[in-house]
Amino acid sequence: MSGEALHFNAFVWPNGYHESAWRVVPDEVRGVLGLPYYADIATTAERGLMDAVFLADNLAIAEYRVTHLPQTQFDPVAVLSALAGLTSRIGLIGTGSTTYSPPWELARRFATLDHLSAGRAGWNVVTTVTPLAAAAFGASSHPAPEERYRRADEFVRVVQRVWDSWADDAVVGDRERGVWAERAALRDPAFHGEFFDVAGIQPFPRSPQGRPVLVQAGQSGPGVALAARHAEVVFSGPPSLTAAVEFRSNLRAQAVAAGRDPGQLLVLPALMITLGSTEAEARGRAERLEELASPEFRWQNALYTAGLDPDGFDPDRPLLSQLDPDAPPPSSRAEKLIAEAHRRPQASLSEIAQQVSGGAGQMHFVGTPEQLADLAIEWQDAGAADGFTVMGSTLPYELRTFVDEVVPILQQRGRYREAYTGTTLREHLGLARPSDV
Template identity: 40%
Template sequence: MTVPRQLHLNVHLVGAGLGVHPAAWRWPAADPAAFADVDRWVEAAQVAERGLLDAVFLSDVPGRWGDITHDPQGAYYLEPTLVLTAIARATERIGLIGTASTTFNEPFNIARRFHTLDLISHGRAGWNAVTTFVPVVADNFGGTGIAPRGDRYARANEFVDVVLALWRGLPAGAFVADVASGTFTDPALLRPIGHAGAHFQVRGPLPLPPSPQRYPLIVQAGASDDGRELAARTADAVFSGAVTVPAAAAYAADIRARAERHGRDPAAVTVLPGLLTSIGGTEREALDRLAALDELAQRDDALPGLAAKLHLDPDTLRLDHPVPPRLLPEQPDEPGGPVLHAGALRLARQGLTVRDILRRLWRSGHLVAAGAPEQVADVVQAWFEAGAADGFTLMPDVIADGLPAFVDHVVPVLQRRGLFRTQYRETTLRERFGQAAQVNC
């Protein structure tokens, strides 16, 4: 009997856990200080688990960046694995995916940290491997600046390989604990990985036993060619960005073709584009909600930031006029936020006024679904059935009331349509994503 294909739905607790919209912290339902209260993170995860979502997803930037005056997302980041540990003790089934940089960490520490989370959560952990392009972060780790993309990804590829070698090298039979014989561990089964590479020298092994899923899920957000190669070669799930079905379908096809070239089953890579949601009882209510949030975020002093993304002099821009086409660059540069820069350029080329670009910039690079629950479900279903996505990484406008709106009103619609689970059947995150952990490197 063939099991019908079903959606995967993660939720990104973005915006310091307040919501993806830059004005989420100002919304009446939100607590502006919620980002610093672990109980609020736990409550959001419990709502997501009530909705049977696959996993919660936490991003991380170990430094302050962007507009910290008006947006908490650039100012405050709790350490993800510590937050996820608290969530693990207050939930039972939902997955726990945290971000950690391959540029500003060591593979042994990351392997140990996430595998410990995996043991604490009984096999529900996942690691989102990123290379980090935010220049200010480098100032917190030696001040040598952000390396070129190619160098970052060369390090990232070796980093992920070392982490996987450490995880896959954990033999299930090494932990004996035989009281009668007095043997606690079989040292013959604990073999060092003996890695000696261009970036890392790691002996191993990890001082840990395997978890119920053997080791955590690997997540990646591959956008550039280097990023896509890393994702296709190593990732179990990919967080992507697209605003049209053809673009999303082309991205998914490209990732799967690359995975196959690396000797992997292309169906083993789950592609989850970001989906920004704004939900109301009716379409009009949802659009009014989004407009009210945009109005709260509107600031004339944001113009210099837009000018920087477009590599223009702020004096050349007028709020109620389009950006002069002759001034637009051909493409954004890196480092410094390629998704936002590309989004700003795309909006400017549409002939929007500078004011409208500023209102829409927060959503650039990702699909927006604003409407009644049935309409949001229609968008999800259309992309899923077109093969543009295996599901989505949900990014509610405001976590406080936007996440419950999706869980309580959109999820039931998807369940009635036979697109989403009605109960958790799997106990580990790997099982939920159809991934069998490989024992050998």
């Protein structure tokens, strides 16, 4: 390789990440509810030697979304378990909430996936932005971000102790002595903290990777701090190359301060892509998606992705006049939205929503496979990224084009693997297997 190898995860979303994707793809509308849709994406990504497929988890959807977008928020671990049987190498990353799951139960689900996939599981740690989840889970209120992140830190430590509750060599299978596993090789998690009191070993031996890979996308101060302490892959979507360089160097510095090796922390920013065989064709495809975008969805989505409930807002009134000055911002995206409202106190909500990017706040690349390969190499050389979490604006089109046309260019330039050299997600990413002590 002439440079370090790039790493790519494929973000899975119904018909593609652009809100208009479902209106332009030729597939049967309900196809996104069946296993063949996910199987096609996973096998395509595996053909492209990508590191992992990545499934989001949005607990509790706001009802306005069913008008505008396909709704397919299955349990990610259930989908990934099915994909484990249809693939052999690709990593399987799923999202799990630290606010709305018990840690022992989450540890068990992801370690199950790690066993069934022979070491390909990853857990995307989220604290859940939407306050609607509280009602769905019978909680009296949605905790503020500071508390969510304090809880998340403790949650991760509990999960790790559950994963480590069997020594690697615990199973001896000694038929003569009648000993399946050595009881002395067990370590009760015995965790007592501010939020959790957890005892009880994992109900099966340590998984092939020891611990599934920890993934995170925080952008706020506490979010980045959590990533610096625990994450092995970070996929936040900074809005520019300069912002990405700053983000990565800050994250790595914080990881070093926490006593970690920054080489064990990969930054794979979220990047939406629209490809075409010429730049004009790619632009045309992106413009078509934008033309179909609903202005109503834009302002609703700007609020929802920031953790605010769109049903309480009027798009034609100034946003500032509709904000509760005493409520703490529920997320870093809400902070940006509120700052914009203060900067333009007379601007209506729908005007402000045009200014802030939708989705996960990531960049949208529009161009040819050659141009995308150039961008990936430029970002890597600038220290902005170790690769990308690729979000096809339409799926499976963008992913297929990425695999068939971008991957070979990167291979020719010596920046991408020619074959998988390992079998586990840790091996693909160059991450060490955590020891059991």
